[in-house]
Amino acid sequence: MAIHESTQSSGNRWENEPNPNILDDREVVTRDWSVESALSKIHHNYAEETDSPVSFFHFLERLKTMKREGWRRKGIMHGESISDHMYRMSILTMLAPASLASRLDLAKCTRMALIHDMAEALVGDITPEDGIPKPEKSRREAETMDYVCNKLLGKFNGGLNARQIREIWQEYEDSKTLESQFVHDIDKIELLLQMVEYEREKGGDTDLGEFLWVSAKIQSAEVKAWTDHLLWERLELWQSFAVPQ
Numbered sequence: 424m425a426i427h428e429s430t431q432s433s434g435n436r437w438e439n440e441p442n443p444n445i446l447d448d449r450e451v452v453t454r455d456w457s458v459e460s461a462l463s464k465i466h467h468n469y470a471e472e473t474d475s476p477v478s479f480f481h482f483l484e485r486l487k488t489m490k491r492e493g494w495r496r497k498g499i500m501h502g503e504s505i506s507d508h509m510y511r512m513s514i515l516t517m518l519a520p521a522s523l524a525s526r527l528d529l530a531k532c533t534r535m536a537l538i539h540d541m542a543e544a545l546v547g548d549i550t551p552e553d554g555i556p557k558p559e560k561s562r563r564e565a566e567t568m569d570y571v572c573n574k575l576l577g578k579f580n581g582g583l584n585a586r587q588i589r590e591i592w593q594e595y596e597d598s599k600t601l602e603s604q605f606v607h608d609i610d611k612i613e614l615l616l617q618m619v620e621y622e623r624e625k626g627g628d629t630d631l632g633e634f635l636w637v638s639a640k641i642q643s644a645e646v647k648a649w650t651d652h653l654l655w656e657r658l659e660l661w662q663s664f665a666v667p668q
């Protein structure tokens with residue numbers, strides 16, 4: 424049973440120097456990133472090249488404990504985890520309105536929601552503020568999914584196999600199919616739901632309006648309709664904050 428030892432650096436030079444003002448001690452914003460360098464910085468005993476999926480099960484724990492970075496940056500220190508985000512997304516995919524559900528493989532959409540941010544367990548939750556170029560973010564995440572599917576699950580032969588997991592992740596990343604475009608919409612409305620919920624929780628002390636831009640990126644009429652309802656709710660919420668209690 425091979426236990427992973429980190430040996431090499433990625434060798435990829437940094438394309439655009441990120442804003443040094445926002446570099447912090449988080450592992451995710453480093454100038455040379457590789458699966459090996461990321462693994463060398465965490466305590467793990469992931470066994471590679473075995474037919475047991477247990478190391479992969481342990482790998483998934485990181486998604487349960489890692490907080491979503493976008494909220495943490497706004498001072499929401501005990502916010503949702505990455506897997507919290509994917510859980511609600513998976514439920515939302517199951518509730519696709521009939522006009523959409525009749526055209527989609529919903530089971531694939533639910534799997535895609537649960538897989539799409541899996542690479543963040545090693546790469547971290549990169550936000551638009553980090554200034555990491557999209558190709559670099561995609562490289563890190565694709566290499567992580569290769570590690571998961573080739574090293575941790577390479578010899579596993581079960582229900583959903585490693586190749587299928589890797590293909591579902593790539594389909595979301597490529598965003599060319601109806602299913603992936605629907606799941607991207609769900610990714611955005613899930614973030615907007617959480618935004619309104621944190622604003623409600625903070626009682627008007629925290630304006631998270633900077634996240635509103637994602638609503639303009641939602642493609643399907645059905646998810647747009649959900650979003651309109653949510654933004655109307657938000658309007659009412661902020662009006663209620665303006666009313667002296």
Ligand SMILES: Nc1nc2c(ncn2[C@H]2C[C@H](O)[C@@H](COP(=O)(O)O)O2)c(=O)[nH]1
Pocket residue numbers: 491492493494496540548549550551552610614633634636637
């Ligand atoms: N500070 C900001 N963070 C943002 C914004 N839009 C998204 N985000 C965060 C939300 C997540 O933490 C992360 C990416 O989420 P994915 O689900 O796409 O992996 O980035 C924003 O406008 N500002």
Ligand SMILES: [Mn+2]
Pocket residue numbers: 508539540610
């Ligand atoms: Mn996501």
